[in-house]
Amino acid sequence: MRRPGSGKDRLVVLASLGAGILLWEFGTRRLSPAVAAPFSATMSRLWEMTVSGELPTTLVGSLVLFAVGLGMAVVVALPLGLLLARLPVVRIALSDYIALGNAMPMVALIPFILSLFGLDFGAKVLVVFLFAFFPVLYNTVEGARSIRPELIEVARSFRSGEWAIWRDVMIPAAFPYAMTGVRQAIGRALVGMVAAEFFLSASGIGQLLLISARNFDTAGLFAAVLVITVLGFALMGLGRALEDRFTVWRGTGR
Amino acid sequence: MRAGPAAIGLTASASSRPLGRRLAESSVALKLAGGAFVLGAWEIVVRLLAPAYVAKPSGIFAALPGVVTSAPVLGAAGITLSAVAEGLVIAVVSGVLVGLFMGSLRLAERALSLYVNGLYAMPMVAIVPLLTIWFGYTSAARLATIIFASFFPIAMNVADGARSVPAEYLEVARACRARPHQIWFGITLPSSLPYLIAGIRLAVGRALVGAVVAEFIISVDGLGFYILFQSRTFHHNEALVAVLLLAGFAVVVDAAIDWIVRSRLRWYRAGEKTA
Numbered sequence: 102m103r104r105p106g107s108g109k110d111r112l113v114v115l116a117s118l119g120a121g122i123l124l125w126e127f128g129t130r131r132l133s134p135a136v137a138a139p140f141s142a143t144m145s146r147l148w149e150m151t152v153s154g155e156l157p158t159t160l161v162g163s164l165v166l167f168a169v170g171l172g173m174a175v176v177v178a179l180p181l182g183l184l185l186a187r188l189p190v191v192r193i194a195l196s197d198y199i200a201l202g203n204a205m206p207m208v209a210l211i212p213f214i215l216s217l218f219g220l221d222f223g224a225k226v227l228v229v230f231l232f233a234f235f236p237v238l239y240n241t242v243e244g245a246r247s248i249r250p251e252l253i254e255v256a257r258s259f260r261s262g263e264w265a266i267w268r269d270v271m272i273p274a275a276f277p278y279a280m281t282g283v284r285q286a287i288g289r290a291l292v293g294m295v296a297a298e299f300f301l302s303a304s305g306i307g308q309l310l311l312i313s314a315r316n317f318d319t320a321g322l323f324a325a326v327l328v329i330t331v332l333g334f335a336l337m338g339l340g341r342a343l344e345d346r347f348t349v350w351r352g353t354g355r
Numbered sequence: 356m357r358a359g360p361a362a363i364g365l366t367a368s369a370s371s372r373p374l375g376r377r378l379a380e381s382s383v384a385l386k387l388a389g390g391a392f393v394l395g396a397w398e399i400v401v402r403l404l405a406p407a408y409v410a411k412p413s414g415i416f417a418a419l420p421g422v423v424t425s426a427p428v429l430g431a432a433g434i435t436l437s438a439v440a441e442g443l444v445i446a447v448v449s450g451v452l453v454g455l456f457m458g459s460l461r462l463a464e465r466a467l468s469l470y471v472n473g474l475y476a477m478p479m480v481a482i483v484p485l486l487t488i489w490f491g492y493t494s495a496a497r498l499a500t501i502i503f504a505s506f507f508p509i510a511m512n513v514a515d516g517a518r519s520v521p522a523e524y525l526e527v528a529r530a531c532r533a534r535p536h537q538i539w540f541g542i543t544l545p546s547s548l549p550y551l552i553a554g555i556r557l558a559v560g561r562a563l564v565g566a567v568v569a570e571f572i573i574s575v576d577g578l579g580f581y582i583l584f585q586s587r588t589f590h591h592n593e594a595l596v597a598v599l600l601l602a603g604f605a606v607v608v609d610a611a612i613d614w615i616v617r618s619r620l621r622w623y624r625a626g627e628k629t630a
Contacts, residue, residue: 117467194392201602204602204606206564206602209598213595292480292564296568330481
């Protein structure tokens, strides 16, 4: 039923992109510029912001925040998840609370972080960290739980040491699930990044969004939204690629 | 100390099979011990390291009865949760229609998937400043945020589901001269129900985040605004009760979906195994 992506498909995507741009351009021309900016105005504002260095600087600031928070979450949550999987008693004791933490709307905790840790870079990293931490932990624990006990028993009967069990059984088996967690964490960390830049000290792309909205600079606002959409799309694609790369390890088809 | 009676109540109602019962008992006890550990660690860390206003379990338990019976909190919870429910209903209806359209027409899928996937990947909080321009600092902006946050996962998942309908079903339907709307709502939609449910699960979490962010920014009444106000005036215990209400809503909705799937959609579980 499914054909591989043909030239015709690509043409349809391009045509739809073109139609979208035309609709944006001519649908907004009659509106007040305080309500919506046409495509051309958005593009020229985007160019202006890029050339002046405003956009690259804010983007770098945001990405540093994103990368530090996400990186710390992965570095902490991944080994912790594997450790929990190796200690079934602790895992059973804590798994419900980890699931609760994963379901929790973290954004509601931002006011607490603000009043406890202030609004500097460290507090913002903590926000991104909290957004990204639980998806990685939750998925790693779930994945490690699915490791068949026989595998570890066999390793044991061949006198594998603890380190060998980790290297040859635990990590390869749980890693694909952990990568699913990392993909989810990428999406959430991006939300955390913007939220932290909104509600703690305004900076980066979040500040750009807030300021252009306050000034009714819709061209600047559309440009910022476009940039963050492209960023989200690219990061999501990166996450999927990462996940697919390691799904092969699951070895059960799919 | 609170755990004692609850543990007895839970284990007494556990399964009557000896082995299953023993397992259930030990895991319930373990989970309660885990909860006691989490709460205890939280209490001790806050008592030792943090100022007195910071939320701790004992403070939350003390604040809980007052907060959940106070009219302003119940009002705020009602406002936020009904906005979330309203937005979700709108998102499900429109998301199902768009998803079915995309999933059954290859051209529509090719043309729209760029926009749906792109806007799904965008962090939805980024749209709130724009929505305040379009809708003002009103509850309409909150509703729009909720719809925006929850529409795309639903449309995307329904489209995926509609694409994976077995071709034989459609051939049989066409051979029997089924009309398009009969195929859509009689075959495609039921067959992609597992995908729709997965989409709704995603959407609920996103809708809650969207509602809270919108309330933080536009300062309209609701649980999010209550949290912001209470934490700014150093009533952290009260604010945390509201956070727990939000998390509780997410958990209850998730459990309700689980229950519906298990009791009404047994075939869905059966299908999941072969898939």
